[in-house]
Amino acid sequence: MQTVKLAIAGFGTVGTGLARILEENEDVILARCGKKFEITSVLVRDVNKKRDFLPGPEVKFTADPDEFTSSPDVDIVVELMGGTTVAKEIVIKALKAGKHVVTANKHLLAEHGIELFDIAAQNKVGLYYESSVAGGIPIIQSIKESLAGNRIKSIVGILNGTANYILSEMSTNGLEFDTALAQAKELGYAEADPTFDIEGIDAAHKVCVLTRIAYGKDYPLSELPIEGITRVEGQDIRFAREFGYRVKLIGAVQDVGGKLEAGVFPALVKYTLLLARVGGNYNAVRVEGNAVGPAFFHGQGAGSLPTGSAVLADIMALAKTDTPDNTGFCNAPIEKANILPPELATSEYYFRFTVQDKAGVMASLSKCLAEHNISIAQAVQKGNPDEKDIPVVFTTHKASTKDVHAAIEEIDSMPFITKPTMSMRILKG
């Protein structure tokens, strides 16, 4: 029986989870894989830090990346540090030394994936990353293998548990954004600096990874339209509910006539869709293939054991294969995708205008929208003339991003507008 030796860079939440699973499920892993897995070394910032879980006295802890990567006695390097500096160096060194790499680092893959997959291909080693998107949900493997015979029409995901938790709390308990964020921090669902989560950047990294596995092409992070949830107000969520929608932070990519449209944005999701039912810190991904139709995956998008489960799946897969398939496509290097200019994307929209109630407001708004080819589906005006900052809410039929931007720019300069207009896309199916 062969023993597969693992070196783990980073021993935080996920690293600890992986070590725990390797210990607790040792018999199942052996029965399935026919191999034993052993952690030989662990790279940490501080070797003296107190830890909840230790993987056994024979495991060597080091804070020196050079010492860590120079260990010859390793089959698979597991990168769980995050970031794009030391992590990148470690991954490249490992690949060049002919070792397989498993990483949970979507940030690294989104920014440097082309380079890394190219190095992996040159060295004929695996670079696996199931855990980088949607935690324990097997979305990478499913797209790469189970849906491999499909032309992927679209992927729509709730890819960030922190943002989903905040929006769910705003929806269920009527909280405003700041309160929900504070609560998420308190419960450990949001980091001290939550920028990546609430500004949609983490979800954007995942969209880049998903786009590559689904289409074999690169949608550069720098060109991806990204909008977070910081502008979503309690009233938007209430209006959405009134119209039969839930507000979710969506990461999506779709094939529009051979061009890829992708982005991260808050959206109104029709309450009948399973995506609208994804609560708390869960993640979900809906993949539509031209053969399989819509396939929906739901589960824990983060956390020690769920993410550890995905890391372990990659480790076990690499231990079993002689021909790792990193990108799901034969061609290397990965080319840039044929991108649909974001301004040409179309969607139904939700608009919340904030106005001073005067005669002619509704007429001016409607006229401007019509002039920009935006057709109104529903309209709601609440409040009374004595109030300031009255919301006027419209939902629209399909309109282009370009027309929407132009209309909002024009409307926001109108004299009765008291606050910048809020707009979100609407997803119905």
Add this chain to the structure above:
Amino acid sequence: MQTVKLAIAGFGTVGTGLARILEENEDVILARCGKKFEITSVLVRDVNKKRDFLPGPEVKFTADPDEFTSSPDVDIVVELMGGTTVAKEIVIKALKAGKHVVTANKHLLAEHGIELFDIAAQNKVGLYYESSVAGGIPIIQSIKESLAGNRIKSIVGILNGTANYILSEMSTNGLEFDTALAQAKELGYAEADPTFDIEGIDAAHKVCVLTRIAYGKDYPLSELPIEGITRVEGQDIRFAREFGYRVKLIGAVQDVGGKLEAGVFPALVKYTLLLARVGGNYNAVRVEGNAVGPAFFHGQGAGSLPTGSAVLADIMALAKTDTPDNTGFCNAPIEKANILPPELATSEYYFRFTVQDKAGVMASLSKCLAEHNISIAQAVQKGNPDEKDIPVVFTTHKASTKDVHAAIEEIDSMPFITKPTMSMRILKG
């Protein structure tokens, strides 16, 4: 570039779907797999039958199984005939001839899986069956590889689209069973003889397949408790809704202290669960692993292209590997599972007693349940004393199957009972 040659036994819905996908998605398949796939021969009952789709003039159609299996020029045999006679012979011949086999045939696998996997192992060839459970949903691959590091706690699935369609129509449109079944037949969702679907037998086949991939053990079909949906009435569905549940046909297996409890049964599913939201002819599977937590998969459980998509995934996987993994476990042959005697299973229950309204009815029912250790959670009695056949509905706390059977037997012999009692399990989480 290598061409992989396929022989297809059975060219009905799924075979046609596969051929269509191979043609329509040829470029994607080549880009992902680096190989071309070619159908060389097709086994059908009647070579002269008119067909909607033909895979090209070079494909040889034959009605002779011997001619079909003797063709040397084949890499993978795809069995899509169904049944357990000719299909079994073809699969065994192919495996013994050193050819990989892909099958959608849950019936064959449930009844003869041990033998077939053993033959496959002896001949070191693949026997893949993603399409045998839940159509296009990649549940086999996910359990086998993506969740491979998990101890599977439970699998709960909606595994039969026909039964789910009937129950959904009963629920949404207030139909009675017979009307909904007739409608399903008319729309092609149910076959002329729907026994396998409505009696839970098809779902039972799938439970056997899932149990094997999740636990590496065999739960013999002959020992599996199976209950269909023919006794579910419109009023059961209405009572269920009143209590906050939807009625679904469930196929399930779980690890209860090292023993496997499995079965197929109609159940009340809490409306907040995603499983309760699975409508029409969709399928869904919820797998709970000790690391990943709950993972939920939803999609088309049948149909030409979705099932074809799963068949193709297996074909592509086999074309890429030199070491096929059929069962997800190293040991062969597969042993019989350590089975929890079904009488010892416990669950919360729904009971609908049909009574003639007399003084003391409620007291007699409650007393009998108490004497069998069954504790009542909720009770509803509707109708008035002038009516015959008044339903009295109870939900219970956890009770054993044994106690439930004994109590119902005793109650059904009470003089005021006018019809046999209906009982269903309740799933809350």
